Amino acid sequence: MNKDILICGVGGQGTVLASRIIAAAAMDEGSPVHSAETIGMAQRGGSVTSHVRIGGEAYSPMISPGGADMLLAFEPGEAVRNLRYLKKDGTAVVNTTAVKPVTESLKDTGYDGSEMTAYLKQKCSCIFVDAEEVCRPFGSSKFFNIIMLGVAAGSGSLGLSRETLLKQIEKYVPAKFLDVNIRAFEAGTALAGRASGNPKGEE
Numbered sequence: 001m002n003k004d005i006l007i008c009g010v011g012g013q014g015t016v017l018a019s020r021i022i023a024a025a026a027m028d029e030g031s032p033v034h035s036a037e038t039i040g041m042a043q044r045g046g047s048v049t050s051h052v053r054i055g056g057e058a059y060s061p062m063i064s065p066g067g068a069d070m071l072l073a074f075e076p077g078e079a080v081r082n083l084r085y086l087k088k089d090g091t092a093v094v095n096t097t098a099v100k101p102v103t104e105s106l107k108d109t110g111y112d113g114s115e116m117t118a119y120l121k122q123k124c125s126c127i128f129v130d131a132e133e134v135c136r137p138f139g140s141s142k143f144f145n146i147i148m149l150g151v152a153a154g155s156g157s158l159g160l161s162r163e164t165l166l167k168q169i170e171k172y173v174p175a176k177f178l179d180v181n182i183r184a185f186e187a188g189t190a191l192a193g194r195a196s197g198n199p200k201g202e203e
Helices: 015-028 076-081 102-107 115-125 131-138 140-152 162-173 176-196
Strands: 003-010 033-039 046-055 068-073 086-095 125-129
Touching: 003 076, 003 102, 003 140, 015 033, 015 140, 033 076, 046 076, 046 140, 068 140, 076 086, 076 115, 086 115, 086 140, 102 162, 115 125, 125 140, 125 176, 131 140, 131 162, 131 176, 162 176
Parallel strands: 003 068, 068 086, 086 125
Antiparallel strands: 003 046, 033 046
8 A cells, every 4th residue: 555644733732643653553554654753843832744654655754745645634724734745636634623823822813723724625625623522522632633543544545444543542542541542533433434424434
């Protein structure tokens, strides 16, 4: 399998863990993997971008513009910022809940992500995820990265099995949080299934 996945968001959203789980799952299924991370002021809410390239056709860890099969975007503004990497027929999984940068707090520009979402609807094939809504049953946004992995898997565009991803989640997540993370993953696959008309979220 050859698959290029770009994961983007802001510091504190768990994008790096998501990228590592994807890379580990791909290697577990026997594929070579190249990956790279660009982390700015991550602890201050700055942009975080991870490139994950799966398959023997990748000779560099960085995805070229127009080369990503999937854009996994944890923040709508970051989705727009990185949209140039997505293939014309690629799939984007996008969180519609905005994370306001420091400049928004200082200037009150009114940024809420809605303009970004409207733009993305016109430009690409998207599965939209409302972080506030999907995280409500779990009582915390800390599980959102695992929910996004579930959506990516359930969309059928990630190319990795749910079983392999769950195996890696078991390795990376502390045991005391494992049950809730598994439920979060399954909630994501179910959401993707409803969005695609496949209620079981099967690939």
